[in-house]
Amino acid sequence: MTAIKLSVREMQVSDIDLITRYWLQSDHHFLKGMGVDVSKIPLKEDLQKMLTNQFQLPVEQRRSYCIIWEADGKPVGHCNTNPTHFGDYAYMHLHLWQPTERKKGMGLQLVKLTLPYFFEKLHLKQLYCEPYALNPAPNKTIPKAGFHLVKEYTTTPGALNFEQPVKQWLLTREKFNQLYSNAH
Numbered sequence: 001m002t003a004i005k006l007s008v009r010e011m012q013v014s015d016i017d018l019i020t021r022y023w024l025q026s027d028h029h030f031l032k033g034m035g036v037d038v039s040k041i042p043l044k045e046d047l048q049k050m051l052t053n054q055f056q057l058p059v060e061q062r063r064s065y066c067i068i069w070e071a072d073g074k075p076v077g078h079c080n081t082n083p084t085h086f087g088d089y090a091y092m093h094l095h096l097w098q099p100t101e102r103k104k105g106m107g108l109q110l111v112k113l114t115l116p117y118f119f120e121k122l123h124l125k126q127l128y129c130e131p132y133a134l135n136p137a138p139n140k141t142i143p144k145a146g147f148h149l150v151k152e153y154t155t156t157p158g159a160l161n162f163e164q165p166v167k168q169w170l171l172t173r174e175k176f177n178q179l180y181s182n183a184h
Contacts, residue, residue: 011066035132
């Protein structure tokens with residue numbers, strides 16, 4: 001059996017349909033397990049318009065910046081920041097699109113490949129990740145990538161979420177430089 005070659009790249013306009021399909025066609029039980037209130041997912045046209053509008057802005061002005069995850073050259077997920085405060089901090093979100101791609105250990109490697117994009121392109125000082133506290137996958141992956149737990153608290157973390165307990169993880173620029181200085 002050959003190893004899967006993992007890679008990441010910046011989102012392209014052609015990826016908007018893939019991201020839209022993920023949000024609109026994913027199993028509702030899976031989405032709820034991530035903390036998503038499925039009643040808040042926008043209509044296809046609205047979602048595509050929002051993604052297109054963000055993509056067309058200069059990176060310094062984007063609220064969301066997206067990296068596409070690939071396995072053997074095929075898109076399998078995305079990792080984005082939202083909200084993004086260029087030159088300061090952002091919040092990271094992780095998404096493997098298909099159930100067959102999950103629980104294979106790819107997430108950690110994909111996150112590690114993604115972090116240089118976020119810190120370099122967005123000039124970040126801090127990168128947060130606030131997954132649903134009851135979603136084990138990101139809460140196992142994030143600390144292995146160098147993030148440390150800041151706190152656990154209850155909030156509504158984003159426009160598509162219900163109120164929930166979250167774990168707030170943080171990776172600072174200094175820690176990123178220590179861990180990933182030879183990554184590129």
